[in-house]
Amino acid sequence: MEIEKLIFITGGVRSGKSAFAERLAIKHALKTENNLHYIACGIPTDVEMQERIKRHQQDRRQSDFTWRTWEQPIHLSHIANQFTGQDVILLDCMTTLLNNYLFHEGVDDTNTVLEYVREDITELCNHAGKVIIVSNEVLQDIPYKNELTRNYQALLGNVHQQIVENADLAILVESGIPLVKKGGWK
Numbered sequence: 001m002e003i004e005k006l007i008f009i010t011g012g013v014r015s016g017k018s019a020f021a022e023r024l025a026i027k028h029a030l031k032t033e034n035n036l037h038y039i040a041c042g043i044p045t046d047v048e049m050q051e052r053i054k055r056h057q058q059d060r061r062q063s064d065f066t067w068r069t070w071e072q073p074i075h076l077s078h079i080a081n082q083f084t085g086q087d088v089i090l091l092d093c094m095t096t097l098l099n100n101y102l103f104h105e106g107v108d109d110t111n112t113v114l115e116y117v118r119e120d121i122t123e124l125c126n127h128a129g130k131v132i133i134v135s136n137e138v139l140q141d142i143p144y145k146n147e148l149t150r151n152y153q154a155l156l157g158n159v160h161q162q163i164v165e166n167a168d169l170a171i172l173v174e175s176g177i178p179l180v181k182k183g184g185w186k
Contacts, residue, residue: 004168004183006125007132010160016176018056018092021134025090026065034129037089038069039076041096043104056092073100075116080123087128094135094163098156110155117159121166133163137172 007024011017029036038060044050060067072079074097083089091097094117101107101116124131135156144150164170169183 005130006121006163006167006169007130008135008160008163008167008170009132009173009178010135010137010171011173012137015137015173017134017136017173019059020171020173020176020178021090021092021132022059022063025088025130025132026063028130029065029088032088032129034086034088036065036067037083037087037128038067039079039089039091039124040069040071041073041076041091041093041100043073043096043100073097074105076120077123080120080127083124083128085127085129088130088132089124089128090132090134091124092134094133094159095138095156098159102152102155110151110158113155114158114162118162121163125166133167135160135163 009017009021009024025036028034040053040056042049042053042056044053057069060069070079070082076091076097097120098113098117101113107113107116121131121133138153138156144153164182167182170181172179172181
């Protein structure tokens with residue numbers, strides 16, 4: 001089966017979801033002779049995030065494939081017109097993008113954040129050949145008592161549901177093993 005336009009990949013921290021998403025993007029780009037693009041939303045705000053960003057950059061540099069990296073922490077729709085149907089985009093990651101809107105941009109209205117995310121994804125899909133979105137799964141626990149955390153869980157859950165509703169393929173990665181939750185692939 002052909003990999004469709006929008007693919008959503010989620011999983012817990014260090015589950016292997018980013019590595020799996022990169023392999024999937026490369027596989028499709030090779031098959032279709034498309035260009036590989038990596039949209040990195042991370043902002044190096046602390047040592048852990050700086051190390052994580054460096055590790056992802058190093059992984060792509062050591063790859064046998066050429067990635068064009070876009071450091072874009074918010075408003076992905078502003079770069080969407082840079083892409084064509086010959087491009088495979090890997091967006092890593094949705095939770096970081098959401099955090100950037102909430103905590104770095106200070107957007108506190110849930111509907112505004114949802115609209116920004118919806119616009120970002122729609123515009124990327126309108127321009128690129130394939131869009132692969134990676135996100136963290138933080139919703140499998142019972143809701144936290146802390147109101148900020150509980151609200152964040154609810155918002156992320158809504159974002160995930162909207163993405164999956166429009167995705168052709170949704171995959172949960174656990175311990176490096178991809179589990180197809182929607183659609184199918186070979």
